[in-house]
Amino acid sequence: MADSNEMTINLVVLGRTQTGKSAAGNSLLGSLDFESHLSPSSVTTCCSLGHSCRISGITRRNGCELALRVRVLDTPSYPHSSLSKEQVKHTVRSGLAHHFREEGLHLALLVLRADLPLCPDENDQTIQFIQVRNK
Template sequence: MTDPNKMIINLALFGMTQSGKSSAGNIILGSNDFHSNFSPCSVTKDCCLARSYHLHNFMRRGGQEITLQVRVLDTPGYPHSSLSNKHVKEKVKEALIHHFGKDGLHLALLIQRADMPLCGQEASPHVQMIQELLGHAWKNYTAILFTHAEKIEKAGLSEEEYIQEAPDTLLTLLNSIRHRCIFQYSSGNSFNEQRIPILKRILEFIKENSYQVLTFK
């Protein structure tokens, strides 16, 4: 029986190699479930689902305190240093169906380094993969999480100024997803200090979608 005072949100992480994807997943979970370290090649080779501990009194819904649990699917970097694009897409598609086929996906997080903005005339490969796997509704279920956002501060820019000066490719993507973006600051912030603002923003986006989910067959 479903507990009305408990909410589970399902997230999937996408991004390029060394974008900070697995590290961001660990921050969202509040744990170290995903293997994350600096490497000149892709670290993640398989899709991995992890669950957070229950967060009590984190949010209210209908006047009631809701216990929150987050499920996060980490995916291999795309393009990958040792796996073909076709193989990665097949792995991710299978994982989405297996883990979220019935319960659905609340949000896909595109992990993007703030110091390496999207450039070029066409959508990047990892954006194209999201479009292919999520289908025509991808715009409604995608947000960008900018890692290394402390480098924006070091450059003397605010988040708004960073967006205003972003390349056209990034601005086009942000316009497509209704400017749903999150900035992750690492320097000087504890794990929990990074986690709470990110979770609050994620919940804002999910609420904007009226808690709807994207299912997979």
């Protein structure tokens, strides 16, 4: 259990396949926790959790200094080269239930490719997919 001098941010990384979700998670944590590479098929097939170290002096609660920890949940996404849409949904729901069951600050990071034109239909589908995950 987190001590009262600490705040934890739980961040789930979502987005379409091969958008750079795992790379974004590694950048945030300053780690190589998540497998990330260019591939014609999906790289991430299950949810995995990475942790930052304890970051001191970054925020306060009731005037007292708090240390911050960041937990990042990397996820597979749809369309996936070896999992069906239902399997991806199940995997992400289970990952969230298992790793993010404690109370605290929970955020979602939606990763989009900046080098491709924005495709409203695709992005709408991703957002709908995220909403379904949270039901």
